[in-house]
Amino acid sequence: MIAYDVTCTNGHTFEGWFADNASFEDQKSRKLIDCPYCGTTRVERIPSTFAIGNRQKARAESADMMPHIDTITQLRRYIEKNFEDVGEKFADEAVKIHYGETDKRNIRGTTTQEEERRLKEEGVAFVKIPIIRYDS
Numbered sequence: 001m002i003a004y005d006v007t008c009t010n011g012h013t014f015e016g017w018f019a020d021n022a023s024f025e026d027q028k029s030r031k032l033i034d035c036p037y038c039g040t041t042r043v044e045r046i047p048s049t050f051a052i053g054n055r056q057k058a059r060a061e062s063a064d065m066m067p068h069i070d071t072i073t074q075l076r077r078y079i080e081k082n083f084e085d086v087g088e089k090f091a092d093e094a095v096k097i098h099y100g101e102t103d104k105r106n107i108r109g110t111t112t113q114e115e116e117r118r119l120k121e122e123g124v125a126f127v128k129i130p131i132i133r134y135d136s
């Protein structure tokens with residue numbers, strides 16, 4: 001059995017247990033999965049961050065997650081190669097680039113929630129991708 005996070009069209013999220021993804025799709029198509037909050041059967045699976053973060057488990061549980069993981073890994077490799085790592089200064093550098101105070105370039109780094117809020121307020125475009133750690 002696998003626990004999937006499920007969301008309904010009204011924005012509620014809840015957890016459901018299914019034998020596998022096919023079982024989820026089958027039950028969904030037969031409208032057997034309903035939201036415990038509002039009762040709608042219009043539900044979708046939320047990709048599990050836990051499954052994405054743990055390669056072994058993801059492979060064992062759901063083979064269809066793998067292309068997604070490969071895409072994130074490739075994206076991460078691309079970013080590591082082509083983006084300058086500014087570490088914790090990401091927010092400061094992003095704002096400087098936004099206002100033309102420093103050279104326009106691709107950067108990567110880490111932000112706190114507070115810094116992300118600031119970037120949004122300043123209208124700075126940024127993308128968040130998950131950092132994957134593979135446990136050996």
Ligand SMILES: [Zn+2]
Pocket residue numbers: 008009010011012035036037038039040
């Ligand atoms: Zn609902």
